[in-house]
Amino acid sequence: MKHSARKLVSRRRWIAEHWDEATATIDGAQAEHLARVLRAEPGMEADVVAGGRVFHAQVAAVTQNEVRFNLTAELAADPALPVTLVLAVYKFDRMEWAIEKATELGVSAIAPVVARRTEKHLAQAAEKRAARWRRIAHEAAQQARRSDVPLIHDPVALAARVSAASDATRIVLAEQERTTTLRHAIDEAIVAANDEMPALEIAVGPEGGWAPQEEALFDANGWRAASLGPRILRAETAAIAALAVIASFLE
Numbered sequence: 001m002k003h004s005a006r007k008l009v010s011r012r013r014w015i016a017e018h019w020d021e022a023t024a025t026i027d028g029a030q031a032e033h034l035a036r037v038l039r040a041e042p043g044m045e046a047d048v049v050a051g052g053r054v055f056h057a058q059v060a061a062v063t064q065n066e067v068r069f070n071l072t073a074e075l076a077a078d079p080a081l082p083v084t085l086v087l088a089v090y091k092f093d094r095m096e097w098a099i100e101k102a103t104e105l106g107v108s109a110i111a112p113v114v115a116r117r118t119e120k121h122l123a124q125a126a127e128k129r130a131a132r133w134r135r136i137a138h139e140a141a142q143q144a145r146r147s148d149v150p151l152i153h154d155p156v157a158l159a160a161r162v163s164a165a166s167d168a169t170r171i172v173l174a175e176q177e178r179t180t181t182l183r184h185a186i187d188e189a190i191v192a193a194n195d196e197m198p199a200l201e202i203a204v205g206p207e208g209g210w211a212p213q214e215e216a217l218f219d220a221n222g223w224r225a226a227s228l229g230p231r232i233l234r235a236e237t238a239a240i241a242a243l244a245v246i247a248s249f250l251e
């Protein structure tokens with residue numbers, strides 16, 4: 001069978017680890033998958049993301065652990081949503097699901113934070129887990145055909161993130177909030193920014209919700225509390241719903 005005209009799984013974008021003006025390479029598990037499972041061969045076409053830019057490319061060389069592409073033409077990149085999701089560390093399986101879905105929905109960055117109601121053993125394991133979170137984001141970005149991979153910050157204590165300087169409009173999702181909806185908070189932020197969508201930071205609490213001291217801390221640092229409606233959502237649902245609301249303003 002001749003493969004030379006075949007496109008290498010047209011629905012995927014391969015995110016390169018290394019690149020220069022004319023070439024890009026994929027290594028590690030991605031390269032192995034390309035070489036062994038998808039049987040990449042020189043001449044096959046693929047879309048490759050290199051340094052946040054998207055290219056049509058052709059496979060130039062394949063080894064067990066590296067696939068090299070020639071970049072043939074640049075495509076228009078689609079920008080991420082201007083949102084950093086500040087996500088309390090909670091049950092890893094659910095949290096990782098939130099990271100995957102937030103990536104699909106276009107989040108720019110995710111900042112894991114240790115909250116008062118983050119379980120102790122999860123708080124202790126969070127730092128090591130960040131490498132896995134980055135892999136999940138990388139995979140999901142590729143699967144969603146994104147032209148970039150969201151930045152996953154190292155986990156920090158909530159207070160450090162809440163009180164850090166920021167140019168973003170900062171919104172904390174809280175099920176106790178009854179008057180301000182997320183939609184309303186974003187509307188106001190857009191008006192304040194002369195009809196431009198401002199950069200946003202959206203905080204989602206752990207399974208047990210924010211502690212009263214944390215709500216006070218958000219408030220003292222200028223974060224606006226917002227509601228996603230009268231029902232109590234799981235944290236991952238809240239994150240997904242919030243990103244969908246934000247996307248509806250832009251897309």
Ligand code: SAH
Pocket residue numbers: 172173174175176203204205206207208209210226227228229230231232233234235238
């Ligand atoms: N304390 C709650 C559960 C918290 S839900 C309980 O009674 O069990 C986890 C997080 O999801 C919250 O901290 C909040 O950030 C977000 N969240 C859930 N439902 C929400 C809603 N209706 N509006 C805004 N945020 C919500």
